[in-house]
Amino acid sequence: MCMLRKTAKYYKGFMLFVILTPLLMILEVISDVIIPTLMGNTINEGVLTGRIDLVYKNGIYMIIIAVLAFLFGGISTYCGAKAGQGLGKNLRLALFEKIQTFSFASLDKFEVSSLITRLTNDIEIVSNVARMALRITIRAPFMFISATIMAIRINTRLSMVFLIALPVMMFGIMLTMKFGIPKFRKFQAKIDRINARTQENLTGIRVVKAFCREEFEKEKFAGQNQDLVKTALDALNLMIIIMPFMMLIMYAVIVAVLWFGGNFMLQGGMLAGDLFSFILYVGQILTSIMNIAMILMNFSRAKASLERIFEVLETESEFVESIKQGVSEVANGEINFNNVSFKYPGNQHFSLQNINLNIPSGSTVALIGSTGSAKSTLVHLIPRLYDVFEGEISIGGVPIKDYRIASLRDQVAIVLQENTLFSGTIRSNMKWGNPQASDQEIIRALEISQAADFVLNRPEGLSAKVERGGANFSGGQKQRLCIARTLLKNPKIMIFDDSTSAVDMSTEAKIRVELNKFNPDLTKIIIAQRISSIQNVDQIIVLDNGRISGIGTHAELLEDNRIYQEIYESQQKGMAAG
Numbered sequence: 067m068c069m070l071r072k073t074a075k076y077y078k079g080f081m082l083f084v085i086l087t088p089l090l091m092i093l094e095v096i097s098d099v100i101i102p103t104l105m106g107n108t109i110n111e112g113v114l115t116g117r118i119d120l121v122y123k124n125g126i127y128m129i130i131i132a133v134l135a136f137l138f139g140g141i142s143t144y145c146g147a148k149a150g151q152g153l154g155k156n157l158r159l160a161l162f163e164k165i166q167t168f169s170f171a172s173l174d175k176f177e178v179s180s181l182i183t184r185l186t187n188d189i190e191i192v193s194n195v196a197r198m199a200l201r202i203t204i205r206a207p208f209m210f211i212s213a214t215i216m217a218i219r220i221n222t223r224l225s226m227v228f229l230i231a232l233p234v235m236m237f238g239i240m241l242t243m244k245f246g247i248p249k250f251r252k253f254q255a256k257i258d259r260i261n262a263r264t265q266e267n268l269t270g271i272r273v274v275k276a277f278c279r280e281e282f283e284k285e286k287f288a289g290q291n292q293d294l295v296k297t298a299l300d301a302l303n304l305m306i307i308i309m310p311f312m313m314l315i316m317y318a319v320i321v322a323v324l325w326f327g328g329n330f331m332l333q334g335g336m337l338a339g340d341l342f343s344f345i346l347y348v349g350q351i352l353t354s355i356m357n358i359a360m361i362l363m364n365f366s367r368a369k370a371s372l373e374r375i376f377e378v379l380e381t382e383s384e385f386v387e388s389i390k391q392g393v394s395e396v397a398n399g400e401i402n403f404n405n406v407s408f409k410y411p412g413n414q415h416f417s418l419q420n421i422n423l424n425i426p427s428g429s430t431v432a433l434i435g436s437t438g439s440a441k442s443t444l445v446h447l448i449p450r451l452y453d454v455f456e457g458e459i460s461i462g463g464v465p466i467k468d469y470r471i472a473s474l475r476d477q478v479a480i481v482l483q484e485n486t487l488f489s490g491t492i493r494s495n496m497k498w499g500n501p502q503a504s505d506q507e508i509i510r511a512l513e514i515s516q517a518a519d520f521v522l523n524r525p526e527g528l529s530a531k532v533e534r535g536g537a538n539f540s541g542g543q544k545q546r547l548c549i550a551r552t553l554l555k556n557p558k559i560m561i562f563d564d565s566t567s568a569v570d571m572s573t574e575a576k577i578r579v580e581l582n583k584f585n586p587d588l589t590k591i592i593i594a595q596r597i598s599s600i601q602n603v604d605q606i607i608v609l610d611n612g613r614i615s616g617i618g619t620h621a622e623l624l625e626d627n628r629i630y631q632e633i634y635e636s637q638q639k640g641m642a643a644g
């Protein structure tokens with residue numbers, strides 16, 4: 067019930083159809099229920115007494131009513147489809163918008179494939195069931211009640227026959243539901259799993275090929291596919307058994323009605339026309355019961371899907387308050403970490419512990435440490451991609467929690483370690499950084515990031531096509547394009563998470579020099595693997611397993627930091643060996 071209330075909100079803009087569908091449905095049912103009585107009358111008073119004019123007259127009425135039923139039914143179906151699709155449209159949009167507001171932490175919680183399944187498959191199921199439900203949840207009970215009343219009116223004693231059959235059918239339906247619903251639920255989970263499998267395989271297809279794992283992947287997929295079919299058949303088998311069972315009861319009821327009704331007729335207690343319309347009503351009653359069973363089945367399927375949709379919709383955005391309000395101007399690029407600790411949601415251990423830092427505005431700072439020492443984690447906290455667990459970070463003297471999220475992320479720009487371009491052109495990708503950027507500004511940014519050469523050498527220039535994920539550029543080219551895109555934001559603080567790892571050292575040095583010329587006040591945080599590329603920065607922070615092991619210049623750290631010495635020596639040796 068609560069689910070229904072929550073869903074109602076998403077019929078917005080389609081309410082008219084939601085109301086019209088059942089209303090027209092009721093008119094259709096009324097027409098459907100009148101027809102058998104008319105038929106009975108025609109037989110009793112027209113056929114049996116030979117009054118052909120009455121047969122004609124009733125015949126014309128019946129045709130008119132049938133046409134009306136057809137019209138009401140048709141328009142109701144159309145409205146139902148509109149309402150169902152409208153619900154789908156609104157839910158899809160809401161879900162997509164919600165996912166856009168997700169923090170990194172929420173994104174960690176849901177798998178991408180599962181989000182896609184929810185956006186497509188689950189919404190499709192809900193929208194289809196909504197369409198059916200609007201019609202059948204009204205039609206079936208209404209038809210059941212009115213047909214029962216009509217049948218009882220014709221002959222109360224004969225009605226006893228199907229009153230006996232009713233509990234048997236109910237029992238059958240309950241059995242189906244009891245065993246069927248869990249089976250359909252299982253089926254849905256299996257679909258989710260196979261989608262996850264497909265998505266993971268397809269995004270990693272190049273790695274799969276590089277490792278010659280096609281056979282292995284194929285077998286794994288085939289196994290899951292087989293499993294899915296088995297679960298589906300399991301659920302469908304139940305349907306296969308239940309349907310003939312229902313038919314059997316239906317025919318038994320009709321035979322019984324004919325037998326008892328025939329006896330009544332012979333005793334003179336019933337007219338042939340009445341028996342005829344009675345049988346038609348029995349048909350309507352039994353069909354309604356089957357429809358109710360079907361819609362209940364579908365409801366439970368849709369409920370599972372709805373729950374999955376609302377799970378996403380009801381995930382709280384961590385930054386609700388700072389999305390709209392807060393300080394919008396970052397005064398300067400000074401960064402302070404005050405006793406900051408952080409652990410990933412769901413993790414037991416802390417990834418960062420007791421971090422205290424002061425990074426003066428306009429300085430260049432490097433972060434170094436072995437892989438997994440939490441370098442990326444540390445910088446993600448600055449633009450609030452994740453929120454600190456303990457302690458506080460402030461920028462320009464203001465705690466980052468007090469900034470408007472969009473302003474903070476505009477002025478604290480980060481080139482992520484796993485960066486990606488989007489399908490479109492170079493220009494459209496650059497405009498991600500700043501939608502207003504002119505071609506000139508874009509070229510300037512490309513020059514700074516040493517990407518101008520390979521972009522402008524292409525005949526299409528800025529209009530050169532970028533494939534999905536930037537697949538048609540080399541690793542180093544992609545990195546330089548990502549730097550240019552970030553530069554266009556004209557930020558106060560720029561963070562490079564291993565962003566020049568695929569760029570040769572002399573190009574890397576050129577980028578550094580150009581950046582300094584471009585904006586000497588820019589605070590730069592550089593995560594690097596190579597000591598050679600950060601030797602001249604103002605401060606080097608050595609991270610070890612989530613803690614600061616030392617802070618100082620290259621010379622100072624070489625003097626007294628064991629970890630730094632080790633990294634330095636291993637890299638010197640590597641150079642000598644190379």
Ligand SMILES: Nc1ncnc2c1ncn2[C@@H]1O[C@H](COP(=O)(O)OP(=O)(O)OP(=O)(O)O)[C@@H](O)[C@H]1O
Nearest residue numbers: 174410413417436437438439440441442443444483
């Ligand atoms: N999304 C996440 N969820 C849970 N744990 C994570 C997540 N991202 C990173 N971690 C854990 O946090 C720790 C620090 O990871 P981080 O990515 O910050 O290391 P790093 O220093 O950037 O390493 P690298 O040099 O390889 O990029 C690791 O132990 C990692 O397993």
Ligand SMILES: [Mg+2]
Nearest residue numbers: 441442443483
């Ligand atoms: Mg990293």
